[in-house]
Amino acid sequence: MRNNCKVTILFLVLSVFLIAPLFSQNNEASHSFQIRPLGIWNSVYGSFLAGDSEAYAFDFLFEYQYAANKNINVSVSPFFSIQNRNDLGERYYLDNSLAIEGVQGYVKEVSYGVDPGIVIRPYGTGLRGFYIKPNSRIGISHINIPDQDIDDTIVTLGINIELGYQWIFAKGFTIQLGGTIGTTWGIPIGDREAEYRTYYFGRAGLIFGLGYSF
Numbered sequence: 180m181r182n183n184c185k186v187t188i189l190f191l192v193l194s195v196f197l198i199a200p201l202f203s204q205n206n207e208a209s210h211s212f213q214i215r216p217l218g219i220w221n222s223v224y225g226s227f228l229a230g231d232s233e234a235y236a237f238d239f240l241f242e243y244q245y246a247a248n249k250n251i252n253v254s255v256s257p258f259f260s261i262q263n264r265n266d267l268g269e270r271y272y273l274d275n276s277l278a279i280e281g282v283q284g285y286v287k288e289v290s291y292g293v294d295p296g297i298v299i300r301p302y303g304t305g306l307r308g309f310y311i312k313p314n315s316r317i318g319i320s321h322i323n324i325p326d327q328d329i330d331d332t333i334v335t336l337g338i339n340i341e342l343g344y345q346w347i348f349a350k351g352f353t354i355q356l357g358g359t360i361g362t363t364w365g366i367p368i369g370d371r372e373a374e375y376r377t378y379y380f381g382r383a384g385l386i387f388g389l390g391y392s393f
Contacts, residue, residue: 208306208347211244213355213390233285236262242388244298246305252298254312259291279373284326292318292335306392312341316363322373329372337363339382347392355388 240258247253265285279286296314300306316337323330343357360383365375 208392209246211306211353211390211392213242213353213388215240215388217385217387234264236264244306249303249305250300252300252306254296254298254314256294258294261289263287279375284324287323288320290318290320292316307345307347309344314339314341331372332368333375334366334368335363337361341386343386351391351393353390353392355386357386359384359386
């Protein structure tokens with residue numbers, strides 16, 4: 180896990196410092212589309228370099244931003260993930276948000292939903308510059324643990340706060356860099372076959388986006 184984090188941070192730093200100087204910054208844009216390549220990178224790194232041939236993961240998050248005015252942007256971020264991971268401990272964390280108590284073996288999960296939010300630009304810079312983004316999470320996770328005969332569905336609801344900076348360059352190329360922290364609740368649907376933690380406080384993460392603005 181520690182090596183995975185180091186490689187991810189190195190990849191992020193090199194991407195920003197190698198690509199950003201190639202473009203001059205553009206101040207005017209109303210729409211921005213971005214993907215989060217760190218999720219894809221971590222999926223590839225974890226699946227192929229972790230030494231577990233049965234484990235796999237694919238995470239995809241897409242963000243659309245619209246500049247309602249110079250100070251307020253609207254953000255909508257659909258997400259999708261599919262994973263098969265081996266839990267060797269007493270507790271399994273689902274997207275760092277939920278915990279399955281007392282189970283072991285491979286856990287298959289499919290998660291999808293949307294993160295709506297409001298992007299506040301305190302300096303009136305439209306879609307670029309420093310931002311503060313309160314946002315929420317609304318999602319569904321399907322969990323299957325074949326060795327335990329568990330097949331559950333969980334509704335995930337969360338609130339987060341994100342701080343960061345967004346660059347928009349002359350050709351519309353966009354880089355976003357920031358951090359987020361928040362809380363997520365899990366609500367099982369129907370007959371619950373496993374025990375779940377209903378909340379997870381302090382979920383933190385690194386934000387790195389690449390995209391196009393116009």
